[in-house]
Amino acid sequence: MTEASPLVFGRHTGHEQVVFCHDAGSGLRAIIALHSTALGPALGGTRFYPYESEEAALDDVLRLSRGMTYKNALAGLDHGGGKAVIIGDPDLDKSETLLRAYGRFQASLSGRYITACDVGTYVADMDVVARESRWVTGRSPAEGGAGDSSVLTAYGVFQGMRACAERLWGSTTLTGRRVGIAGVGKVGSKLAGLLLDDGASVVVTDVSEQAVEQVRTIHPQVDVVDDADALVRAGVDVYAPCALGGALDDDTVAALTDNGVAAVCGGANNQLAHAGIEKQLDDAGVLYAPDYVVNSGGVIQVADELHGFSFDRAQAKAQQIFRTTRDIFALAGEDGVPPAVAADRLAERRIAAVARLRDVYLG
Known part of the structure; x- marks a missing residue:
């Protein structure tokens, strides 16, 4: 059902x-937010997370869905922005019944919202949701999907980092530069490989010792530090947040400045802890590659899946993240604004421009 909420x-x-979606039998409590369908049906992942309250879940889904509108727009996709959150602990509460109940609610939107994986949901989960809804991406290859999207997410971040290198040092290579990666899960570990090549x-940190050991097994030449604070102090030229959002707060910006870090470019979503951080970075001379621009390789992949997935075609589109990031830096310089503001513009x-051609997408 759709609730008219003052919240x-x-x-x-x-x-x-x-x-707002509720199924008592399965325990499903979910919220689907469609920010904009001006460019086409909304596309964005489903997050499964143990929110402290319904209001916290609403805060997150509204923020994330708005971010998807901007991400999809700058990725050149014919999709608007949407997101869903399922309230609960995915390790304890996830079940086939719950995911299929969610799929029925999602299907009731008749294609206005296309979903995919996010925090707490995986390819196998999308296969289950797709048993109730045809508007699901991020499925396994066995079910006609593209599988893990972290390959192109990391590739896009690398393209954004190349644009940073060009802006700062006049060359599109990271050769001879030191990059610190905070979070070496699927995206961070693949980014490390691209940078080493x-x-x-590369120097890394992660709260998971297992994740660190896995990346060291593949890439024994990486250095490891205890935490993000030590990473910033490790003599890095580029800081790459690839874990949870809010990584760039007042203290982090001060540490980046004090330790001579030249750029921030990472795969994490919503890196700016609060409004104004983008100006602090700009004033400090730290080049910030807007997160929703450089980490859009994943959504480019799942969007391509809707047309019969071609890795080469999706990778070619993700490669354009370099040019988009370069254009953002140029516009920021011309307008005298931080890159985050230029990206929004x-x-x-x-x-x-596209909204003039169409109105709200009704499916």
Whole structure:
């Protein structure tokens, strides 16, 4: 059902639709948020997370879905922004019944929202959701999908980092540069491999010792430090947050500045802890590659899946992240604004231009 909630309308976020989903039998409690369908059906992942409250879940889904509008716009996709959150512990509460119940709610939107994996959901989960809904991507190859999207997510971050290198040092290679990666899960570990192949040195950290050991097994030449604070102090030229959001707060910006870090470019979503951080980075002379631009390789992959997946075609589109990031840096310089502001402006221009051709997408 769609609820008219003052918690939504009072925020003036511009969301088109927010759907609250409840199935008592399976324990499903989910929220689907459609921020914009101006460019086409909304596309964004389903997050399964033990939120402290319903309001915290609503905060997250509204923020994430808005971010997907901008991400999809700058990725050149004919998709608007949407997101879903399922409230619960995925290790304890996830079940086939619950995922299929969620799939029925998602299908009721008749294609206005296309979903995929996110935190707490995986390819196998999307296969289950797809048993109830045809508007599901991120499925396994056995079920006609593209599988793990971390390969192209890491590839896109690497393309954004190449644009940073060009802006800072006049060359598109990271050869001879030292990159610190915070979080070496699927994306961070693959990013490390790309950087090492390009001639960079890499230092990593992760809260999971197992993740660190896995990346060291594949890439024994990487250095390891205890935490993100030590990573910033490890003499890195580029800092790459690839774990949870909010990695760039006031203290981190001060540490980046004090330790001569030249750029931030990573795969994590929502890296800016609060409004104003982008200006602090800019004022400190730290080049920030907007997260939703450089980490869009994953959504490019799942969008391609809708047309019969071609890795080569999706990779060619993800390679354009380099040019988009370069354009953002150029616009930021011309307008005298931080790159994050320039990225929003470019996205809004595309949305406004295409929206003149169509109205709200009704499926």
